[in-house]
Amino acid sequence: MGNKGKMSVCTFAYYVKAQRDLIKWEIEEHRVKFLHHVDWAIKNCVDPTGFNLLYMFRREEIDYAMDKAALSRRDDVYYSMGRRFVKFAILCNYTDKPDCHYEIDDSQPNNEEPHLVARGTTALHHASRNPECDKRLVRSLFRIYQRWDVQYVDLFGSTHFQVACQFGLDDVVEAYLKLGRDPDEVARVTGDRPLSLAWGYNRPKVACALQLQGADFRLAAKRTKERAMNEQEAGPSFVHQELTAEEDELTDSRRTDRRQRDIRGRQGP
Numbered sequence: 001m002g003n004k005g006k007m008s009v010c011t012f013a014y015y016v017k018a019q020r021d022l023i024k025w026e027i028e029e030h031r032v033k034f035l036h037h038v039d040w041a042i043k044n045c046v047d048p049t050g051f052n053l054l055y056m057f058r059r060e061e062i063d064y065a066m067d068k069a070a071l072s073r074r075d076d077v078y079y080s081m082g083r084r085f086v087k088f089a090i091l092c093n094y095t096d097k098p099d100c101h102y103e104i105d106d107s108q109p110n111n112e113e114p115h116l117v118a119r120g121t122t123a124l125h126h127a128s129r130n131p132e133c134d135k136r137l138v139r140s141l142f143r144i145y146q147r148w149d150v151q152y153v154d155l156f157g158s159t160h161f162q163v164a165c166q167f168g169l170d171d172v173v174e175a176y177l178k179l180g181r182d183p184d185e186v187a188r189v190t191g192d193r194p195l196s197l198a199w200g201y202n203r204p205k206v207a208c209a210l211q212l213q214g215a216d217f218r219l220a221a222k223r224t225k226e227r228a229m230n231e232q233e234a235g236p237s238f239v240h241q242e243l244t245a246e247e248d249e250l251t252d253s254r255r256t257d258r259r260q261r262d263i264r265g266r267q268g269p
Contacts, residue, residue: 006046013056015041020061031064038065039081042088053094062089066123070141073132086140096122096145098152116150125154128163138167148175157188165194165210168203173210183215195220 007015019037023030038061053062066089069082098118124141127133145152145160152160161181164172173194177183186193195215198207211217 005044007041007044008046009048009051009056012041012045012048016056025060034061035065035068035078035081035085039084042084045088047091048088049091049093051092053089053092062094063123066141066144067126069137070123070126070133071130073130083137083140086137086144090140090143094144096147098147098150100147100150116147118147118150118152119154120152121154122152122160124152124160124163125158128158128166135167135169138163139169139172142169142172148172148179148181156190157186158190158192159185159187161185162187162192162194162197165203165206166197166201168198168201168206170205170209173206177209177213183210183213184219193220 016038019034023034025031025034057065065082065085068078069086072078072082099120100116100118102114103117104114122145124138124145127138127141142160142164161173161176162185164176183194193215195207195210195217196219198204198210199220
């Protein structure tokens with residue numbers, strides 16, 4: 001009864017394809033228009049639980065919608081649209097399949113063994129630099145980016161582990177630590193550490209878990225003091241603007257790379 005008048009998932013997929021054929025993905029205005037059509041379809045679709053999201057969307061389209069959700073402010077039209085897409089993706093049991101490889105990161109103090117690393121800015125990285133992004137959305141995004149064994153590293157050396165510490169997701173932090181994640185890892189550009197983020201954002205449970213795993217109190221205290229001084233001198237909004245401006249270039253590059261991989265995947269070997 002609740003699905004009366006709703007389009008089926010198959011109709012939804014055909015609708016998305018029809019809208020895709022009308023746009024040029026390289027043009028931002030076209031991508032925005034596409035997202036508006038997708039949002040209308042989501043609101044008028046039956047429950048998609050268990051359906052394959054990749055049957056309906058390309059990875060670059062999924063990434064774009066996730067990014068919009070993470071970057072949007074409360075007065076932005078994408079604030080609700082993006083969250084609806086994230087919820088839709090979760091209902092479809094979609095999880096990110098990162099392009100990762102083994103490497104040793106020389107910038108980390110205790111990194112002597114190779115780890116799986118995925119380089120590029122994700123929606124979770126965007127969320128960490130959006131002062132209006134809430135814990136609920138970040139937790140939802142972690143249901144999509146749930147590879148605790150992979151280090152998702154962005155342009156500034158920030159990781160998903162650090163995002164979990166910043167937003168106080170105790171269970172996610174514990175999952176990382178159980179897999180041997182270094183509690184003292186440092187973001188290459190910003191200098192942020194898990195413990196300094198937990199302190200800075202008032203996450204006592206996370207701070208306790210990190211210290212039980214041997215996080216260096218002195219290094220974290222030093223970074224916390226530096227961060228406070230920087231924000232006092234320049235203001236947190238200025239720091240956020242600088243990071244976001246540099247990040248935009250990487251995001252565009254990531255979309256191009258994903259599009260090329262999608263094309264190669266459809267063409268086959």
